[in-house]
Structure formats: structure tokens, C-alpha cells
Amino acid sequence: MRTMDAATLAEWAGGELQGDPQAQVGPDVVIDARKATEGSVFVAIPGERVDGHDFTGQAQAAGAAAVIGTRQTEAELAHVVVEESVAALSRLARQVVAREQQRGLVSLAVTGSSGKTSTKDLLAQLLEADGPTVSPVGSFNNEIGVPLTACSIDAETRYLVSEMGARGLGHVAWLCSLMAPSVSLVLNVGTAHLGEFGSREAIAQAKGEIIESLPADGWAVLNADDPLVAGMAPRTSARLAWWSRTNWSTQLGERPAGDLFVSASQVQVNALEQYGFVLEVERDGQQVSLPVQLQQLGSHQVSNALAAAAGAIAAGCSPEQVASSLSTATARSPWRMEMSVREDGAAVLNDAYNANPGSMLEAINTLGRIARARRDEDSSSRSFAVLGDMLELGDDADELHRELGRLAVRNRVDEVVAVGSFAERIVEGARQAGGSARVAERDEVAGSLTLGRADVVLVKASRGLALETVAAALLAGKSGVQR
Structure with a gap:
């Protein structure tokens, strides 16, 4: 945010100032005292294990000029005392965004059951080619991460990109009230968090809140291939932008009405599972075709790239610049389809950040294709899948985990190693399909x-299982004796 006086900070955060009203604070806003910088605002958040108020002295020592909290502390800083720290952070973010939107800031929001972070990272890189862009690293997509990211913008920021998760009805709408997006992307509606919502239709209702808040001159960027996403179109008066991997003219007939349509043709893949295609952009009766060669791994990245392209073009970027940037964009957030090859040649595909049925399907299919390419070069190549729990799936969890095992066997995975509470179900599925599988403790x-x-290993599970430690150990060579 821009530097401001403490009185304005108190007004925007909705609290009572205790300290010098003329004290200059900012530009940084932090919730971790270790990240405090000169002049920064430290938001003290009480937690289950630690209370941020206990670290205001550390923030002061690092140069912080003010603290937002629920009580006065011993730190010699300007204090903005509020009823609830997270709510105050949200109020501050709303004011920061509103001020910058008055001078032309474009706010974009992304949601979906899977692919949010990868698409957000791609979208940010496309926008950066056009102007200064603020976007979170990783999945900073909740009631703390979204406003904290928003507070990172300043007078020079042209684009703000927000990733939005949903834990229930009204959550996305609340986040949108902070960011006031003028371009909103909905990627898909899957079964992630099915246990919380009860049905895919309920998930769609929650995700669709991201387009309901759009202004009439805004853009709703929707997945034409997902019926539940396509069905959201009547929920907004904004302009419609569509993206699709499907050739509508030959496969699905008349495509949905809208002002922008982005698709892919001539899709090809190399031995490293990197996809290339021709980006097709149709707008205002004009069509342009541009070559793209993605650097990231996996078929799902084509969909992510099309969604990001549609969002960036809707925001004002040229198709030519978008295609060029897609071809140079890299993975920014860790543990998402990271392919690393050890000195001895063994490869580890680390996709351990999170998991749901859709992303598991893509990851295991990708493993299968990489393994086939490696076998073509070296007949000794084997493939392994280290798979852990997919959380929050509700009553279908047992069968969905069995399907993981069956899917791995269909992809000719030589051995499935299952970790977590649903490990036995994964093993059951693999053995039902005639494959080799076993249960293991994570650290073993x-x-x-x-x-x-020439072997390749996929490591994937929901965040709670922390399987990135397995990937790190494998890359460090802490596996069995080499053959």
C-alpha cells in the first residue's frame, strides 16, 4: 500500500488509534513479525497455538511502525486497537484496493475446484508483460491471504490477481467484496471439498459467487467445457468470455454466446510432457491464430493456459503478447508438477501441494505418459506412484481412493505406495486391477x-499429508540401493 499517516490507517482499519496520528506507516503490511520491514504495519492475529500480540516487540525491532491488534502491547509503536484483527485487515484491504481502482487498477479473481494456483501463476505472468502486477505466491486464497495480498499493491500497480477458495456459501462473495474484481475466472466444478458442500451443484453455487459481483462492463471468464460452469452465465450481467479445449464447430455444434472465445487447436506433446498448441482467439468477428509452447508439464496445463489467456485478453492484453508470454511462463508455486531429475537419472514428479480426484487423474495420467516415453528410451525404466489421502470428499471417499489405485494400474505403474488414512483403499483398488501396491508410513x-x-516417481496427496518431504528425500538420494 502507499505510505500513510497512522490516523488514516486507524480510520481505514476501523479501529481506535493509540499513538501519534501523524506517524508515517507502510508501505508493507505483515502478519509475521519476522517479515516486518522499516515502517511496516504488523497485524497481530491471535491463533490456536500462538498469539501475534506476543511478537509485537520483535516486529518493532525489525522496524515496524504500527500494530493492528485487539489490545495494547508493550511495544512502543502506534497501536490501532480493533475488535477483531482479521476483520480489520479486510477493511484495510478494501480501502487500499478502492483507492487504486479509482486511478485505474484492474482487479482479477480466479476460482475453481482444481488448477486455481497454476492458472493464477500463469495469469500473473501474462499480465506482468503489460504492467506491474501483484499476485500471491502459493495458495494464499482465504480470508487472510486475499486481503494481505491486496495490501501489497501501490500507486504503480496495474493489475491485482487474487485466488479465491471456498469453504461454504458466501465465502467467495465476501472475498469479492474486498477485491471488487472486474475480471473473474471460473475454471471448473469438481469433487474437491464435496464433504463440506454435499454436492457438485452446491459447489457450483458457491464458486459462481465470483461472477455475481462483477460490474456490467466487467468480464466473466467461463469454462465452456464444464456444464456447471457454463450454467453460471445467467448469474451475471457482465460480458462473457469463454475458453475451451474442444473444437465446437466439429464436436459440439453451436458454441455459447459471448464477446470473446479462446480455444486450442493442433495440440501436441513432447517426450517431457510439455504441450504445444495453436492459440485461437475470436473477438469482435476477428480471429487470430498464434503458436504456443508451454514449459510446464501435463495435459491439464493446456486448460490452465487457455483460462489464463482468456482472462488476460479480457483485461486488455493483446493476443500476440499473451501467446508469447505463455511460451516463456514457468511454474512459480512449489510442489506442483515439479519434475526433477537426479544425477543418477531417476526422476521425481513432485505434485504434493494438494490433491482432489481431478488433479489426481491428471497427475497419474501424466506419470503414465512420462513412463512410456522413458521406457521407449530405456527398457529398464519403471514407474512408481506414492499416493496419499484426498481430504474432504465425504461419503464417496473410500471408492474414490480405490479408483486411484485402479487408475495407476491402468497407466502401467509398476508399484503403488499408499500413505495415510485411505491407504488401504488405494491398495485395494490397485490389487483389484491386478497391480502391485503396498501401504507405507510417510517417513519410510x-x-x-x-x-x-531411468525410473520415475510421482508423489501426490492432499496438503495435510506433507508428502513433499518424501519428494525431498527421494531427490536427496535417500532411496534403496541403485541397480
Whole structure:
């Protein structure tokens, strides 16, 4: 945010100032005292394990000039005392965004059951080619992450990109009230968080809130291939932008009405699972076709790229610049389809950040294609899938985990190693399909695998299982004896 006086900070955060009203604070806003900088505002948030108020002295020592909290502390800083710290952070973010939108800031929001973070990272890189852009690293998509990211914008920021998760009805609408997006992207409606919502239709209702807040001159960027997403169109008066991997003219007939349509033709893949295609952009009766070669791995990245392209073009970027930037964009957030090759040749595909049925399907299919390419080059190549729980799936969890095992066997995975509460179900599915599978404790996985020079391992589970530790151990060579 821009530097301001403490009186304005108190007004915007909705609190009572205790300290010098003329004290200059900002530009940084932090919730971790270790990240405090000169002049920064430290938001003290009480937690289950630690209370941010206990670290105001550390924030002061690092240079902080003010603290937003629920009580006065011993730190010699300007204090803005509020009833609830997170709510105050939200109020501050709303004011920061509103001021910058008055001078032309464009706010974009992304939601979906899967692919949010990867698409957000792609979208940010496309926008950066056109102007200064603020976007969170990782999945900073909740009631703390979204406003904290918003407070990072300043007078020079042209684009703000927000990723929005949903834990219930009204959550996305609340986040939109902070960001006031003029371009909103809905990627898909899957089964992630099915246990919380009860049905995909309920998930669609929650995700669709992201387009209901759009102004009439805004853009709703929708997935034409997902019926539940396409069905959201009547919920907004904004202009419609569509993206699709499907050739509507030959496969689906008349495409949905809208002002912008982005699709892919001539899709190809190389041995590293990197996809290339021709980006097709149709707007105002004009069509342009541009080559794209993605750097990220996996078929799902084509969909992510099309969604990001549609969002960036709707925001004002040229199709030519978008195609060029897509071809140079890299993965920014960790543990998402990260392919690393050890010195001995063994490869580890680390997709351990999170998991749901849709992303598991893409990851295991990607593993299968990489393994086939490696076998073509070296007949000794084997593939392994270290799979952990997919959380919050509700009553269908057992069968969905069995399907993981069956899916791995269909992709000719040589061995499935299952971790977590649903490990037995994964193993059941794999053995039902005639494959080899076993249950293991997380910290024992790496040592139990014997990797050869051409082998490839996928590591994937929901965030709670922290399987990135398995990937790190494998990359460090902490596996069985080499053959």
C-alpha cells in the first residue's frame, strides 16, 4: 500500500488509534513479525497455538511502525486497537484496493475446484508483460491471504490477481467484496471439498459467487467445457468470455454466446510432457491464430493456459503478447508438477501441494505418459506412484481412493505406495486391477524404494499429508540401493 499517516490507517482499519496520528506507516503490511520491514504495519492475529500480540516487540525491532491488534502491547509503536484483527485487515484491504481502482487498477479473481494456483501463476505472468502486477505466491486464497495480498499493491500497480477458495456459501462473495474484481475466472466444478458442500451443484453455487459481483462492463471468464460452469452465465450481467479445449464447430455444434472465445487447436506433446498448441482467439468477428509452447508439464496445463489467456485478453492484453508470454511462463508455486531429475537419472514428479480426484487423474495420467516415453528410451525404466489421502470428499471417499489405485494400474505403474488414512483403499483398488501396491508410513517411503537410472516417481496427496518431504528425500538420494 502507499505510505500513510497512522490516523488514516486507524480510520481505514476501523479501529481506535493509540499513538501519534501523524506517524508515517507502510508501505508493507505483515502478519509475521519476522517479515516486518522499516515502517511496516504488523497485524497481530491471535491463533490456536500462538498469539501475534506476543511478537509485537520483535516486529518493532525489525522496524515496524504500527500494530493492528485487539489490545495494547508493550511495544512502543502506534497501536490501532480493533475488535477483531482479521476483520480489520479486510477493511484495510478494501480501502487500499478502492483507492487504486479509482486511478485505474484492474482487479482479477480466479476460482475453481482444481488448477486455481497454476492458472493464477500463469495469469500473473501474462499480465506482468503489460504492467506491474501483484499476485500471491502459493495458495494464499482465504480470508487472510486475499486481503494481505491486496495490501501489497501501490500507486504503480496495474493489475491485482487474487485466488479465491471456498469453504461454504458466501465465502467467495465476501472475498469479492474486498477485491471488487472486474475480471473473474471460473475454471471448473469438481469433487474437491464435496464433504463440506454435499454436492457438485452446491459447489457450483458457491464458486459462481465470483461472477455475481462483477460490474456490467466487467468480464466473466467461463469454462465452456464444464456444464456447471457454463450454467453460471445467467448469474451475471457482465460480458462473457469463454475458453475451451474442444473444437465446437466439429464436436459440439453451436458454441455459447459471448464477446470473446479462446480455444486450442493442433495440440501436441513432447517426450517431457510439455504441450504445444495453436492459440485461437475470436473477438469482435476477428480471429487470430498464434503458436504456443508451454514449459510446464501435463495435459491439464493446456486448460490452465487457455483460462489464463482468456482472462488476460479480457483485461486488455493483446493476443500476440499473451501467446508469447505463455511460451516463456514457468511454474512459480512449489510442489506442483515439479519434475526433477537426479544425477543418477531417476526422476521425481513432485505434485504434493494438494490433491482432489481431478488433479489426481491428471497427475497419474501424466506419470503414465512420462513412463512410456522413458521406457521407449530405456527398457529398464519403471514407474512408481506414492499416493496419499484426498481430504474432504465425504461419503464417496473410500471408492474414490480405490479408483486411484485402479487408475495407476491402468497407466502401467509398476508399484503403488499408499500413505495415510485411505491407504488401504488405494491398495485395494490397485490389487483389484491386478497391480502391485503396498501401504507405507510417510517417513519410510523413500528408504523403501529402490530407484534405477531411468525410473520415475510421482508423489501426490492432499496438503495435510506433507508428502513433499518424501519428494525431498527421494531427490536427496535417500532411496534403496541403485541397480
